[in-house]
Amino acid sequence: MRKKILEGIKVLDLTNVLSGPFTTLHLALLGAEVIKVENPKDGDLARKLGILPDLNKKLMGTSFLAQNCNKLSITLNTKSPEGKDLFRKLVKDADVLVENFRPGVMDRLGLGYSTLTSINPRLIYCAISGFGQTGPDALKPAYDQIIQGLSGEMAVNGDERLNPLRVGFPVCDTVGGLNAAFAVMAALFHRERTGQGQFIDVALLDSIMPLMGWVAANLLIGGEQPVLMGNDNFTAAPSGTFRTLDGHINIAANKQEQWEAVCDVLELPELKMDPRFQERDLRKQNRKELTPLLEARLAQKPTGFWVGELNAKDVPSGEILGLEAALRQPQIQHRQVLRKVQVEGFGEVEVFGLTALFEKTPGLVEAPPPTLGEHNHQIYSSLGLTEAKQAELKTRGVI
Numbered sequence: 001m002r003k004k005i006l007e008g009i010k011v012l013d014l015t016n017v018l019s020g021p022f023t024t025l026h027l028a029l030l031g032a033e034v035i036k037v038e039n040p041k042d043g044d045l046a047r048k049l050g051i052l053p054d055l056n057k058k059l060m061g062t063s064f065l066a067q068n069c070n071k072l073s074i075t076l077n078t079k080s081p082e083g084k085d086l087f088r089k090l091v092k093d094a095d096v097l098v099e100n101f102r103p104g105v106m107d108r109l110g111l112g113y114s115t116l117t118s119i120n121p122r123l124i125y126c127a128i129s130g131f132g133q134t135g136p137d138a139l140k141p142a143y144d145q146i147i148q149g150l151s152g153e154m155a156v157n158g159d160e161r162l163n164p165l166r167v168g169f170p171v172c173d174t175v176g177g178l179n180a181a182f183a184v185m186a187a188l189f190h191r192e193r194t195g196q197g198q199f200i201d202v203a204l205l206d207s208i209m210p211l212m213g214w215v216a217a218n219l220l221i222g223g224e225q226p227v228l229m230g231n232d233n234f235t236a237a238p239s240g241t242f243r244t245l246d247g248h249i250n251i252a253a254n255k256q257e258q259w260e261a262v263c264d265v266l267e268l269p270e271l272k273m274d275p276r277f278q279e280r281d282l283r284k285q286n287r288k289e290l291t292p293l294l295e296a297r298l299a300q301k302p303t304g305f306w307v308g309e310l311n312a313k314d315v316p317s318g319e320i321l322g323l324e325a326a327l328r329q330p331q332i333q334h335r336q337v338l339r340k341v342q343v344e345g346f347g348e349v350e351v352f353g354l355t356a357l358f359e360k361t362p363g364l365v366e367a368p369p370p371t372l373g374e375h376n377h378q379i380y381s382s383l384g385l386t387e388a389k390q391a392e393l394k395t396r397g398v399i
Contacts, residue, residue, distance in 0.1 A: 004031020005361040009188065011096040012037055013071065017046050018144070018170055019128050019204060020100035021067035022177030027096070027184065028070035029354040029363035035379060036068065036370065037087070040075040040397055043372040044068075058345065059372050068369035069341060069351055074380070075373040075399050078109055082398045089383050091116050091123065096184055100128040103138050113199045123197040124187045128180050132203035144170035147204045156215055159230035175211060176204040237283040238262060241320065243295045246302040252316040256280065261313040265306075266297040339365040373399070 009032040013024040021044065028034040038044055043059060050062030077083040088111075091097065097116065099106060106112045106127075113125045127133060130142020148154050148166055158165035180202040187198055209216070214235070218224040232240035236254040253259045259280075263272045271277050271293065276286040283290060298306060303319050310317040321329065327338065339353040354363030376399055380390050393399045 003361060005358065005363075006030040006032035006188075009033065009095045010093060011035065011098065012090055012094045014097065014099040014101070015128070016044050016100060017049070017063070018067065018173040019176045019180070020098055021046065021064075022174055023126070023128065023180040023184070024071065024098055025067050025069065026178070026181040026354065026363075029365065031361070031363070032096070034071040035090070035375070036071050036073045037076050037078070037090070038073055038372060040077055040373070040394075040399060043073070043075070047372065055346065060343065060346070060369070065343065065349055065369050066351060069339075069365045070367050071370055072375040072379065073370035073373055074376050077398050078111060080398050082393065084110060086380070086383065086399070087111060088116075088119055090379075091119050094120065094123060095188070096124045096126065098126045098128070098180065098184070102141070103127070103129055103133045117197060117199075121197055122191060122195065124184060124191065124200065125197070126180050126184050126187075126200040126202060128176060128202045128204070130204050132206060133201045137205075142204060144173045144204075147172040147208060151205060151208045151212075153208060153212065156212070156226045156228070159228045163228055172204045172208045176202060176207040179207040232287065234284075236280060237287045237290060238294055240291075242291065242298050244298045244303045244306060245300060248320050249298065249303045249306050250318050250320060251310060254316075258315045259283065261315050262294070262310065265309045265313055265315070266294060268293065268297060341365055341368040343368045344371070 006027060009027070011024055011027050011032045011034040013020065013034050013036045015021050015024060024032075024034045024036075036044065042048065044064060046064040046067065047059035047061050048056045049064070050056055052062060055061050055065075076086060078087050107114075113127075116125065117123055129138070130147060131137040131140060145166055148171070149164070151172065153171075154164035154166055157163065157167065180200070183200045183202060187200060191197055215226050219226065227234060229240075233252065233254075236252070238259070239252045239254055241248050241250055251262065253262045256279075259277075260272055263269055271290075275282070277283045277290055307317050307319060326332070332338070335355075335357075337352060337355060338350045340348050340350055343349050349368075351365060353365045356363070376390065376394075377387070380399065381387075385393070390399065
């Protein structure tokens with residue numbers, strides 16, 4: 001049997017909703033034993049978030065199902081003295097702890113990094129928050145949309161008709177989660193070399209900013225403010241979205257030879273000699289004159305025809321798919337981006353697997369998201385608690 005890349009790594013997951021669970025999902029898909037430590041009442045808030053009320057009532061909302069495959073779940077009241085003692089026992093042999101509380105919460109519980117690292121010096125402690133653990137905004141509350149606005153991202157989206165404009169999915173939460181997963185992996189590598197654990201401070205605001213590298217570089221280095229361009233690409237023309245007979249097409253003719261190929265495919269050879277369009281920078285300056293000329297020809301045939309013709313000439317182009325069509329396209333199916341798992345009381349559901357395909361240590365979806373406290377007996381028995389003691393602690397709301 002192939003060894004998993006993180007086999008033998010134990011992760012304590014104290015996170016809620018998206019950024020933290022997205023981090024630990026990737027660790028779980030790579031083979032780590034991820035133990036979700038949830039409050040006994042209703043667990044991760046995502047358990048109640050989703051479009052299916054029946055699943056929300058069962059604390060298995062679609063938002064939770066999307067981020068928590070391969071994990072174990074225990075319930076624990078870390079505000080109670082006995083709960084704190086149990087948590088410290090869990091920390092003794094843990095490799096990684098991930099939390100996404102506001103800064104200071106774990107310290108107030110008496111379970112901050114300085115305390116836990118005295119119990120386990122090899123512990124890698126990753127704290128995810130909106131603004132980081134320090135700075136003037138560190139204690140402010142934050143959700144994805146707040147970070148989208150503060151990052152400048154909403155300001156560069158859209159066009160003169162629709163701006164500011166939010167990205168249609170929680171991009172800051174997910175990018176923050178990926179950043180944290182990357183950081184944990186790097187810290188594990190460092191520990192492998194040195195034996196040292198460490199504290200990792202991940203801020204959603206910090207995480208999203210570098211993704212605007214080109215746009216930011218134009219301002220920081222070139223002094224050029226962002227221009228609202230909607231679906232057009234500011235680096236080249238024609239590069240963006242264009243109308244066809246039955247919808248729209250994305251075309252990215254970023255190289256001179258690709259521009260010339262567009263003219264050939266559309267049977268508009270005269271545009272190659274037009275002084276307004278002969279060079280990249282001229283085409284960018286005259287984009288508003290160029291687009292209607294191209295769309296007049298593109299409107300004569302459907303999108304699928306043009307995609308085939310342009311790709312055959314090495315001009316990147318593609319349809320603009322709705323979400324369902326995107327999920328069902330043959331390439332996504334071939335790459336097995338979606339995996340199926342059985343959820344008790346509901347049936348088969350599709351979830352995303354690991355999208356990095358490892359030759360020797362593939363990441364797999366092996367277990368459905370856990371019900372709240374599903375693994376209490378397994379984990380607490382391993383700590384030496386008898387069934388009678390577990391029942392008593394459950395009655396008193398400790399677990």
